[in-house]
Amino acid sequence: MITLRGLTKRYGEKTVVDALTCDITPGQVTGFLGPNGAGKSTTMRMTVGLDHPHAGEVLVGGRRYAELKHPLREVGALLDAKALHPGRSAGKHLLAMARSNGIAASRVEEVLATVGLSDVAGKRAGQFSLGMGQRLGIAGALLGDPGVLLFDEPVNGLDPDGVRWVRQLMRSLAAEGRTVFVSSHLMSEMQLTADHLIVIGRGRLLADAPVAEFIAGNSRTTVSVRVPDGGDRTALDRRLRAEGGLTHPGEPDELVVDGLAVTRVGDLVHELGIRVHGLAERTASLEQAYMELTASSVEYGVSA
Numbered sequence: 001m002i003t004l005r006g007l008t009k010r011y012g013e014k015t016v017v018d019a020l021t022c023d024i025t026p027g028q029v030t031g032f033l034g035p036n037g038a039g040k041s042t043t044m045r046m047t048v049g050l051d052h053p054h055a056g057e058v059l060v061g062g063r064r065y066a067e068l069k070h071p072l073r074e075v076g077a078l079l080d081a082k083a084l085h086p087g088r089s090a091g092k093h094l095l096a097m098a099r100s101n102g103i104a105a106s107r108v109e110e111v112l113a114t115v116g117l118s119d120v121a122g123k124r125a126g127q128f129s130l131g132m133g134q135r136l137g138i139a140g141a142l143l144g145d146p147g148v149l150l151f152d153e154p155v156n157g158l159d160p161d162g163v164r165w166v167r168q169l170m171r172s173l174a175a176e177g178r179t180v181f182v183s184s185h186l187m188s189e190m191q192l193t194a195d196h197l198i199v200i201g202r203g204r205l206l207a208d209a210p211v212a213e214f215i216a217g218n219s220r221t222t223v224s225v226r227v228p229d230g231g232d233r234t235a236l237d238r239r240l241r242a243e244g245g246l247t248h249p250g251e252p253d254e255l256v257v258d259g260l261a262v263t264r265v266g267d268l269v270h271e272l273g274i275r276v277h278g279l280a281e282r283t284a285s286l287e288q289a290y291m292e293l294t295a296s297s298v299e300y301g302v303s304a
């Protein structure tokens with residue numbers, strides 16, 4: 001469990017993490033979303049003692065990071081995959097981490113195997129590709145077999161196979177009862193990986209909800225009706241509007257209906273005796289819901 005209570009961080013005049021209060025609970029993957037500069041990395045850095053809050057606190061398993069005797073056994077983190085000694089081999093890098101936290105040397109081979117780097121254990125980390133570096137960072141996070149894991153954009157630079165591997169790893173770590181907190185800008189991937197979401201904008205909490213609830217609460221479900229005959233389409237359009245629906249054209253043979261349930265649209269089609277080629281409910285994607293929610297919190301954007 002990670003507990004944030006009024007967590008606040010300022011850089012100069014700017015408050016980059018602003019009174020964040022939430023719990024990141026075990027047994028599920030919690031996605032951490034927010035526009036560039038929202039304060040995600042800063043929050044994660046404070047969780048593992050690399051930055052210090054100006055106010056409030058962040059606790060791991062009920063304790064501050066500084067109070068943990070062997071921190072890597074309690075919380076593992078992939079924050080900046082490039083932050084390692086480039087001349088040191090992957091194996092030696094992990095061994096040094098293990099020694100500093102009283103972790104058995106045998107864990108090094110285990111985690112290298114888990115991330116698929118056993119064959120390059122002797123290679124210098126500086127020669128690693130972006131994806132290999134990410135895998136090594138993940139190995140470091142797993143080293144102490146911790147109950148709490150933080151991953152800051154873990155799929156950055158990974159190929160599709162690697163992205164899928166990370167997704168499965170996150171899911172299995174959560175299924176083992178661990179707390180998995182992961183940031184990403186890849187909404188489609190988050191939709192597949194996360195159970196719960198924490199969304200921030202300009203350092204403030206915007207949402208703390210299960211993925212499905214977040215999507216439902218920040219977007220509208222529409223109904224798509226495919227009507228091949230233009231005359232029928234006009235008649236249906238008129239009727240749907242009379243019933244209080246908002247309609248707009250989609251594909252050439254399609255009407256998109258807002259504000260009426262799919263069952264009601266189906267009944268009206270039947271009543272009018274209209275031939276249709278498709279009737280479907282369209283649920284918004286996480287990306288649409290996210291864009292909707294964060295539109296006013298984007299700091300570094302270009303106007304459309």
Ligand SMILES: Nc1ncnc2c1ncn2[C@@H]1O[C@H](COP(=O)(O)OP(=O)(O)OP(=O)(O)O)[C@@H](O)[C@H]1O
Nearest residue numbers: 011012016034035036037038039040041042043185
């Ligand atoms: N060491 C620092 N000194 C000054 N400002 C900083 C420092 N670290 C971060 N910031 C500022 O704090 C804000 C939050 O940055 P942070 O990296 O936490 O955001 P983020 O949500 O992780 O963004 P991204 O999605 O781009 O990685 C930004 O405006 C950033 O410029």
